[in-house]
Amino acid sequence: MNEQALTGKPKIVATNPVFPETRALLEQHATLEVNPALEPWSHEEIRSRCRDAAGLLAFMTDSIDAEFLLACPNLRVIGAALKGFDNIDVQAATDAGVWLTIVPDLLxxxxxxxxxxxxxxxxxxxxxxxxxxxxxxxxxxxxxxxxxxxxxxxxxxxxxxxxxxxxxxxxxxxxxxxxxxxxxxxxxxxxxxxxxxxxxxxxxxxxxxxxxxxxxxxxxxxxxxxxxxxxxxxxxxxxxxxxxxxxxxxxxxxxxxxxxxxxxxxxxxxxxxxxxxxxxxxxxxxxxxxxxxxxxxxTPHIGSGVTEIRRQIELSAARSILDALAGRVPFGAVNHPVNQFRHAQSGAR
The missing domain is CATH 3.40.50.720 (NAD(P)-binding Rossmann-like Domain)
Known part of the structure; x- marks a missing residue:
């Protein structure tokens, strides 16, 4: 039984620590699971935690491919807290019926x-x-x-x-x-x-x-x-x-x-x-x-490392996740998945 069936709320996974404002926004609408440590989760750890997740708040440390998406059948949206998305297979996400959003301007x-x-x-x-x-x-x-x-x-x-x-x-x-x-x-x-x-x-x-x-x-x-x-x-x-x-x-x-x-x-x-x-x-x-x-x-990849900017980047990605889960076209979408069959079948919608 997935998280939504147990709690009535969809599950969202954040692969890195998030600001309190991001946590508060997401927890109003979802069950949130956050990596509390600076050390990123492994690819296998993220995949395991996302098996019953509807949303994923992703960061630069993450890599999403077709194999990952196949293992996470309830996933409906990946909100990437970044601008460049070369570490995410856009076509695989589209084929799987999963929205991918980025933050195009704040960085x-x-x-x-x-x-x-x-x-x-x-x-x-x-x-x-x-x-x-x-x-x-x-x-x-x-x-x-x-x-x-x-x-x-x-x-x-x-x-x-x-x-x-x-x-x-x-x-x-x-x-x-x-x-x-x-x-x-x-x-x-x-x-x-x-x-x-x-x-x-x-x-x-x-x-x-x-x-x-x-x-x-x-x-x-x-x-x-x-x-x-x-x-x-x-x-x-x-x-x-x-x-x-x-x-x-x-x-x-x-x-x-x-x-x-x-x-x-x-x-x-x-x-x-x-x-x-x-x-x-x-x-x-x-x-x-x-x-x-x-x-x-x-420098250790700190291009967007301004505290207020990082806060706004996370909030933008979080809002996009919530929009997608509510059935709205999310801000910053780089694809438009039409295959929603698996979500209807799994009851994730």
Whole structure:
């Protein structure tokens, strides 16, 4: 007997800790089961807990595929507290009659802000300077840690959707030249570009840019868009910044290029090892990139890590789950499942 039959309320599973406001909202309408620990549940643990669940509040740590959905026959909606959804099989969810919702807009500004921080930290050796003082003390100015500023630099932004445009908007005040590449940019957007942004081909952008910033989703076509071949075509001394998805870059190729001195630095908030849907992903970050002397700046996937923003992201995902369970089209839906037979059959509706 499933949870709804026992309590009269549908069961919702949250795979990570949630804000009190999220818990209060969901518990008004459902029986809620929450992971209280920072360590994510395993794929098998989530699947086990979702066997009788109608809703799933999912996070970046989760991977949902056809096998998972088959094992959770009562599931009607996955509310993802994120924007990128490459770790969830959308077609499998649609075929299973399960809504998938995302939060399309709240992550844009904090991700753009962090990107600027990564660029400045990387170019101006802020992390290296901090580490030097903490380890060695400060004994006055020395002729060391000379880096590169943004003023007068050419910055190429690959991907010019909401996040790419927000990054460009914030860079405008730094007096740098901005190039943008997006293979699907609309004519309307092209006609309204700010004067400091120039559209460029991918080839033109990577050969001219002093900084290259990635702001595009992970797909089969964009995986390893930064690889050994494209790196060789970049300017010597280029700095690469990745706040989007780890597997947009081949991290081993980045490490090779840093070793050769062709790439001056790499900053990232995301890493190949966390793209769970890719079976051949590496198990960790290349140790050459995490070496204390490496010209790298890394943050632990905190692009949207602003407290109030995270609260609003969770609440948005939670409301979408409740809408779907109430029979309404949920906000942020990326699919529209028509196969509801299994839910009618199981009595989940």
């Amino acid at each position: 844009t500004v904090p991700t753009a802000e962090l990107t600027i921080g990564l660029m400045l930290s990387l170019g101006r050796n802020i992390v290296a300077g901090d580490r030097s003082i903490k380890q060695n003390g400060f004994h006055g100015w020395r002729a060391e840690l000379y880096g590169a500023g943004l003023a007068g630099a050419t910055v190429g932004v690959i991907g010019f959707g909401l996040v790419g445009r927000a990054i460009a908007q914030r860079l405008a005040g730094f007096e740098c030249r901005l190039l943008a590449y997006d293979q699907s940019i609309s004519r309307e957007l092209e006609e309204t570009l700010p004067p400091q942004v120039t559209l460029a081909s991918f080839q033109d952008l990577i050969t001219r840019s002093d900084y290259i910033v990635l702001a595009l989703p992970l797909t089969a076509e964009t995986r390893h868009i930064i690889n050994s071949k494209t790196i060789e075509e970049m300017k010597a001394g280029v700095r690469i910044v990745n706040p989007a998805r780890g597997s947009l870059v081949d991290e081993a190729a980045i490490a090779d290029a840093i070793d050769r001195g062709h790439v001056s630095g790499y900053a990232a908030d995301v890493f190949e090892c966390e793209d769970w849907a890719l079976k051949d992903r590496p198990t960790g970050i290349d140790p050459r990139l995490t070496n204390a002397s490496a010209p790298t700046v890394f």
